[in-house]
Amino acid sequence: MAATFFHQPAAGLYGLGIDVPSFGSSRIFGKLLSTRLFFNSSHHKLHLVLASISHDSSIESTLILIRHGESMWNEKNLFTGCCDVPLTSRGVEEAIVAGKRISYIPVDLIFTSGLIRAKMTAMLAMTQHHENKVPIIVHDESEQATLWSGVYSEKTTKQSIPVITTWQLNERMYGDLQGLNKKETAEKYGKEQVHEWRRSYDISPPNGESLEMCSRRAVAYFKDFIEPQLKSGKHVMVAAHANSLRSIIMYLDRLTSQEVTSLELSTGIPLLYIYKEGKFSSRGSPVGPTEAGVYAYTQNLAIYRQQLDEMSH
Numbered sequence: 001m002a003a004t005f006f007h008q009p010a011a012g013l014y015g016l017g018i019d020v021p022s023f024g025s026s027r028i029f030g031k032l033l034s035t036r037l038f039f040n041s042s043h044h045k046l047h048l049v050l051a052s053i054s055h056d057s058s059i060e061s062t063l064i065l066i067r068h069g070e071s072m073w074n075e076k077n078l079f080t081g082c083c084d085v086p087l088t089s090r091g092v093e094e095a096i097v098a099g100k101r102i103s104y105i106p107v108d109l110i111f112t113s114g115l116i117r118a119k120m121t122a123m124l125a126m127t128q129h130h131e132n133k134v135p136i137i138v139h140d141e142s143e144q145a146t147l148w149s150g151v152y153s154e155k156t157t158k159q160s161i162p163v164i165t166t167w168q169l170n171e172r173m174y175g176d177l178q179g180l181n182k183k184e185t186a187e188k189y190g191k192e193q194v195h196e197w198r199r200s201y202d203i204s205p206p207n208g209e210s211l212e213m214c215s216r217r218a219v220a221y222f223k224d225f226i227e228p229q230l231k232s233g234k235h236v237m238v239a240a241h242a243n244s245l246r247s248i249i250m251y252l253d254r255l256t257s258q259e260v261t262s263l264e265l266s267t268g269i270p271l272l273y274i275y276k277e278g279k280f281s282s283r284g285s286p287v288g289p290t291e292a293g294v295y296a297y298t299q300n301l302a303i304y305r306q307q308l309d310e311m312s313h
């Protein structure tokens with residue numbers, strides 16, 4: 001049995017992870033049952049999370065998932081994976097348009113990958129939000145980094161949105177394909193082979209991560225750090241990548257490994273989910289700054305929007 005302590009101060013989460021080997025299994029070390037004990041400092045509550053979590057039926061929270069805008073390697077049609085390249089000017093524009101589309105959807109907390117294209121997308125999108133809160137990247141890589149980035153005004157803190165960056169939401173590691181041209185690679189290895197590397201669930205590109213491997217870290221992170229926030233009523237935006245998001249959507253929409261192969265995500269299109277009574281429901285994508293889309297609004301979102309409008313008049 002192994003116990004690990006972990007913390008995400010910005011998310012108000014401290015945890016003790018205990019891995020218990022499942023006895024009786026022939027692969028005794030192969031399967032682990034994970035128990036987590038969470039201390040949610042913002043709510044001063046201790047949560048023991050064992051397999052399932054009790055649901056507060058009054059809580060409704062929103063989850064926005066957004067793939068980054070066009071990157072400079074998307075434009076050149078290169079396999080990018082974990083290479084850290086910025087947005088093109090078109091990608092910047094996409095992020096701003098995405099921001100307009102979600103400008104009336106509440107955001108209390110932002111998670112991004114560790115890669116600049118996702119961070120840029122989140123920050124640019126938030127410049128359009130009607131609540132005018134300031135997204136601030138949390139630096140907790142060392143004690144000193146935490147100390148030196150302290151904010152000492154309660155009022156300013158209330159007007160801020162913590163942005164938590166984490167490698168677990170990074171794009172799948174594309175192995176030996178990183179930096180290669182997608183079209184040329186298809187010509188060299190055949191369209192079918194390349195399609196298999198790009199879209200199959202459990203086949204990995206040479207020396208890279210399959211979607212299944214990517215989902216093991218991205219979905220685990222989602223369950224351990226993002227879901228508890230939604231369950232406590234926080235509204236969350238996640239800015240990440242085609243494949244880390246495909247794996248999270250596979251989990252949220254309960255897609256099979258077959259169904260996920262045809263899931264494609266465009267750059268810069270925000271997707272909205274509502275968390276309520278222990279369930280996630282997809283509400284599609286908000287259409288624009290003045291229109292949320294027929295399926296997007298819940299009553300709570302409509303009230304939030306009305307309050308923002310009243311504040312600005």
Ligand SMILES: O=C(O)[C@H](O)COP(=O)(O)O
Pocket residue numbers: 078079080081082171174198241242243
């Ligand atoms: O990493 C990349 O090249 C893209 O962001 C995603 O690529 P894919 O569509 O080949 O999975």
